[in-house]
Amino acid sequence: MQPVIVITGATSGLGRLAALDLARRGAHLAITARDPDKAEQTRDQLRAHAPQAEIEVFLADFTRLTDVRRIGREIADRYDHIDVLINNAGIHAFTPRTTPEGHPEMITVNYLAPWLLTRELLPALRRAPAARIVNVASQASRRHGTLRLPQDLTETVPFTARGSSQHYGKTKLLDIMFTLELARRLAGTTVTANCLDPGFNTTGLGRELRFAATLEKILTRLSIGDPARGAGLIVTLATDPAFTGRTGGYYTVRKHRQILPTPPGDDPELQTRLWRETERLLNG
Numbered sequence: 001m002q003p004v005i006v007i008t009g010a011t012s013g014l015g016r017l018a019a020l021d022l023a024r025r026g027a028h029l030a031i032t033a034r035d036p037d038k039a040e041q042t043r044d045q046l047r048a049h050a051p052q053a054e055i056e057v058f059l060a061d062f063t064r065l066t067d068v069r070r071i072g073r074e075i076a077d078r079y080d081h082i083d084v085l086i087n088n089a090g091i092h093a094f095t096p097r098t099t100p101e102g103h104p105e106m107i108t109v110n111y112l113a114p115w116l117l118t119r120e121l122l123p124a125l126r127r128a129p130a131a132r133i134v135n136v137a138s139q140a141s142r143r144h145g146t147l148r149l150p151q152d153l154t155e156t157v158p159f160t161a162r163g164s165s166q167h168y169g170k171t172k173l174l175d176i177m178f179t180l181e182l183a184r185r186l187a188g189t190t191v192t193a194n195c196l197d198p199g200f201n202t203t204g205l206g207r208e209l210r211f212a213a214t215l216e217k218i219l220t221r222l223s224i225g226d227p228a229r230g231a232g233l234i235v236t237l238a239t240d241p242a243f244t245g246r247t248g249g250y251y252t253v254r255k256h257r258q259i260l261p262t263p264p265g266d267d268p269e270l271q272t273r274l275w276r277e278t279e280r281l282l283n284g
Helices: 013-024 036-049 065-078 105-126 164-185 212-221 227-239 268-283
Strands: 004-007 028-033 054-059 084-087 131-136 191-197 249-252
Touching: 004 013, 013 028, 013 036, 013 227, 028 036, 028 065, 036 054, 054 065, 065 105, 084 105, 084 227, 105 131, 105 164, 105 191, 105 268, 131 164, 131 227, 164 191, 164 249, 164 268, 191 227, 227 249
Parallel strands: 004 028, 004 084, 028 054, 084 131, 131 191, 191 249
Antiparallel strands: none
16 A cells, blocks of 8 residues: 655655655655645656656645645545655745744744644544654754744744844754654654754755855755755655654764754753644644
8 A cells, every 4th residue: 555645845855856756665645835836847747757656736835824724634634544744845034024924934834834734634644554754854953043932933033144044943943842742742652753954955055045046056066965865864764664663853864863952952841832832822
């Protein structure tokens, strides 16, 4: 039986590379996308590489949490179970923006949306014989500034392109904390949760920078930032039998070894508080 794998952010970058590999391995893919044209292009590319692959598209804008709730329910209703959920979609914005619902955009897309989608899909994941949740984080989390809860979840603060890295890093720190708390809450069930640092990747690099395409070509020519390494770790955590039953880990592309989150992301009490504050916000 084909494993049912839900993957976000599959229309570009690491997500597309991971989806191509998973399709070749015979997965039944459910991909999320914001742009219908990109979604169709991705589906065509996946089928060209894996003609027998089953691919379904679910359209949603992850800056709108109402969209995330909707597709979560659509996906959960579509499948009797889900074997793997890969939360990969993300952005690095170089200017502060607020979502239509009034939340900071990077926090919403990179953290609140995957948190909410995971919650919506948990019943279907629990129905699988052995399900996995894989969250794409980053070692950018080491440059997260000062963590303030619950303010960071709701406040849009000014920053420059140079200062944007700190805000991006904070969203990835939240992803790690979310994963580790989720793993504890799922202990004793058939569902595992792990996260990863995909390393520096040129694919999709700084798409809001006007010189991003030129920089990406230069780095690729110099063999810096090979995206296949990060995509490979995503696929490994999603499918490798060696990770069966392993949960609550944060892994790096360097030899796929487990690493520790940077403080304060390693604090279990703070992880629990983040969960409660997120739950309060999304239930409000």
